[in-house]
Amino acid sequence: xxxxxxxxxxxxERLVATAVAVTLALVVxxxxxLHVDALLSPVSLVFSGEFLxxxxxxAPFVAGVAYAGYWLRESGVEVAxxxxxxxxxxAGAAASLVLNVxxxxxxxxxxxxxxxxxxxxxxxxxLGVGVGIGVTEARAIQQATEAERxxxxxxxxxxxxxxxxxxxxxxxxxxxNASNVISGYADxxxxxxxxxxxxxxxxxxxxxxxxxxxxxVQDVRVLLxxxxxxxxxxxxxxxxxxxxxxxxxxxxxxxxxxxxDLPESATVHADALLARVFGNxxxxxxxxxDSDPPRVRVRGRVxxxxxxxxxxxxxxxxxxxxVATLFERPSRRAADHGLGLYLxxxxxxxxxxxxxxxxxxxxxxxxxxxLPREPPAETTPSPFVDPLSDAQ
Numbered sequence: 001x002x003x004x005x006x007x008x009x010x011x012x013e014r015l016v017a018t019a020v021a022v023t024l025a026l027v028v029x030x031x032x033x034l035h036v037d038a039l040l041s042p043v044s045l046v047f048s049g050e051f052l053x054x055x056x057x058x059a060p061f062v063a064g065v066a067y068a069g070y071w072l073r074e075s076g077v078e079v080a081x082x083x084x085x086x087x088x089x090x091a092g093a094a095a096s097l098v099l100n101v102x103x104x105x106x107x108x109x110x111x112x113x114x115x116x117x118x119x120x121x122x123x124x125x126x127l128g129v130g131v132g133i134g135v136t137e138a139r140a141i142q143q144a145t146e147a148e149r150x151x152x153x154x155x156x157x158x159x160x161x162x163x164x165x166x167x168x169x170x171x172x173x174x175x176x177n178a179s180n181v182i183s184g185y186a187d188x189x190x191x192x193x194x195x196x197x198x199x200x201x202x203x204x205x206x207x208x209x210x211x212x213x214x215x216x217v218q219d220v221r222v223l224l225x226x227x228x229x230x231x232x233x234x235x236x237x238x239x240x241x242x243x244x245x246x247x248x249x250x251x252x253x254x255x256x257x258x259x260x261d262l263p264e265s266a267t268v269h270a271d272a273l274l275a276r277v278f279g280n281x282x283x284x285x286x287x288x289x290d291s292d293p294p295r296v297r298v299r300g301r302v303x304x305x306x307x308x309x310x311x312x313x314x315x316x317x318x319x320x321x322x323v324a325t326l327f328e329r330p331s332r333r334a335a336d337h338g339l340g341l342y343l344x345x346x347x348x349x350x351x352x353x354x355x356x357x358x359x360x361x362x363x364x365x366x367x368x369x370x371l372p373r374e375p376p377a378e379t380t381p382s383p384f385v386d387p388l389s390d391a392q
Contacts, residue, residue, distance in 0.1 A: 008079050008080060008082040008083045009079050009082065011069075011072065011082035011083060011085060011086045012068075012069040012070065012072045012073045012082070013069065014069070014086060015065055015066070015068050015069030015072070015085075015086070015089065015131065016065075016066050016069035016070070018065055018089070018127060019062050019063070019065040019066035019069070019127075020066070022058075022062050022065075022120070022123065022124050022127065023062055025120055026055065026058065026062075026120065029113075029116060029117060029120060030055075032113070033113060054117050054118070054120075054121045057121065057125070058120070058121055058124040058125070060128070061124045061125050061127060061128025061129070062124050062127075062128070064128045064131065064132065065089070065127050065128055065131050068085070068131045068132075068134075068135055071135070072085065072135070072138075075139070076142070077138045077139065077142050078142065078145075081138045081141060081142065082138075084134060084137065084138060085131065085134035085135055085137075085138050086134070087134070088130045088131065088133050088134030088137065089127055089130040089131040089134055090130065091130055092126040092127060092128075092129045092130020092131070092133065093123050093126035093127045093130060094126065095126060095130075096122045096123065096125050096126025096129065097119065097122050097123055097126060099122070100118060100119065100121075100122035101119070101122075104118060104119075171217050171220060171221055172221065175213075175217050176214060176217045176218070179210050179213045179214045179217065180210075180214065182206065182210045183206075183207050183210040183211060183214070186203050186204075186206040186207035186210060187203075187207055189203040189206075190203035190204055190207065219343050222273060222276055222343060222347065233269040233270055233271055233351070233375055234269065234270075234271065235267050235268075235269060236267065236268055236269070236270045236271070236274055237265050237266065237267050238266040238267070238268055238274070238278075238300070238307055238309065238371070239262050239263065239264065239265055239266050239300070241274060241275055241278065242260070242262060242278055242298060242300070242309065243260070243262075244275070245275060245278045245279045245282050246258050246260060246282065246296075246298060248279065248282075249282055249283070249286055249296070252283060252286045252287060253286050253293075253294055255292075255293040255294070256286050256293060256294045256295075256296065257293050257294070257295045257296070258295075258296045258297075258298065259295070259296070259297045259298070260297075260298045260299075261297070261298070261299045261300070262298065262299070262300040263300055263301065263302050266300055266302045266307040266309075267307075267373065268307050268351070268353075268371040268372065268373055269351070269372070269373075269374065269375040270351050270371070273347055273350075274347070274351065276343065276344075276347060277344050277347050277348060277355075277369065278309070278311075278369070280340060280341070280343060280344050281311050281341075281344060281355075281367055281369070282296065282298075282311060284340060284341065285311055285312075285313035285315065285365075286313075288315055288316075289313055289314065289315035289316075290315065290316055291314045291315060291316075294313065294314065294315070295313065295314045296311065296312070296313050297310075297311075297312040297313075298310070298311055298312075299312070302373075304373075305372065305373060305374070306370050306371060306372055306373055307370070307371045307373060308368060308369070308370050308371075309368070309369045309371075310358070310366055310367070310368050310369075311366070311367045311369075312359075312364060312365070312366040312367075313364045313365055313366075314363065314364040315364050315365060316362065317360045317361045317362050317363070317364065317365055318357065318360045318365055323357065323360065326341055326357055327341050327342060327344070327345035327355065328342060329342050341355075348369065348371070351371055351372075352372055353369065353370055353371040353372065354369075354370050355367060355368070355369050355370075356368045356370075
């Protein structure tokens with residue numbers, strides 16, 4: 001799409017066109033001088049010292065104007081500032097032209113050709129000086145603007161961090177403690193009621209829903225932690241961590257069969273929340289598995305740059321309509337309030353890793369987790385605090 005010549009966006013093209021025009025004018029001037037030289041005399045001004053100096057000193061300024069046109073487009077300077085660069089360029093040319101016309105009125109000019117060369121030189125120098133001033137001003141304003149934006153952004157992030165800390169504390173001291181009290185009293189009420197009575201069923205429902213609320217609160221606190229700046233990650237061996245999480249599957253289903261094929265060690269840079277990644281994936285492989293018995297296979301491999309863990313189950317697979325949004329935040333209307341795979345993806349993003357569904361179907365699903373072996377390049381040292389600890 002062609003840009004309007006009067007728009008700010010067209011300033012780089014205008015600068016290049018101006019440099020080309022001055023260059024063409026110089027070429028025409030040289031051609032005219034050669035023609036005059038051939039007609040009049042072998043002794044001509046074309047090779048005079050003044051003219052040669054004029055050509056040599058004109059070239060850098062013209063090249064500077066052309067380069068400014070190319071540079072401006074790639075510089076990151078906002079388009080709104082292009083117009084000031086252009087006006088500075090014109091103002092420089094005008095000021096230089098006026099100053100040199102005044103000098104020509106005081107000093108004697110030997111010929112018309114010399115006067116033309118002088119004026120051309122004056123315009124070229126003015127253009128170069130003007131564009132230099134304009135570019136310098138544009139860069140200074142751009143840097144000042146970016147510094148101000150960064151300061152505002154940093155202040156905003158600090159406010160957000162304080163808010164997240166407050167929400168984390170609120171969830172811990174108010175919601176989570178209240179949920180634990182409700183669950184405890186529900187257990188007491190359930191123990192006092194005979195099995196099969198409505199009161200016993202009501203107490204069991206209260207306890208179950210209270211546990212669901214507790215799980216959601218814990219997941220939300222984990223996500224709050226994951227939205228903070230990266231902690232000073234430590235070296236974590238994934239293999240013993242995985243074996244601990246595998247051992248917990250018997251609490252979900254005592255009939256679950258788990259096979260592991262893991263290396264002796266697989267060290268990555270992470271923190272204590274890495275266990276939640278594999279705990280959620282393993283629990284998902286058993287809880288949504290209607291096979292008898294449910295089988296889970298955990299495989300791992302290590303290469304120079306990453307650690308890869310695959311978790312395979314023999315469940316019914318994931319419906320096609322759910323695959324595209326599998327790792328996205330659950331809808332408010334979702335019947336299942338758990339954050340599940342969204343939490344897994346968010347935590348792995350925190351570790352600069354990834355999770356993918358590599359296979360799914362009637363015979364089961366396979367998830368692949370990839371974690372870098374080296375720490376992230378931009379790690380911000382800060383004390384790690386487990387958001388699920390009682391100290392919060």
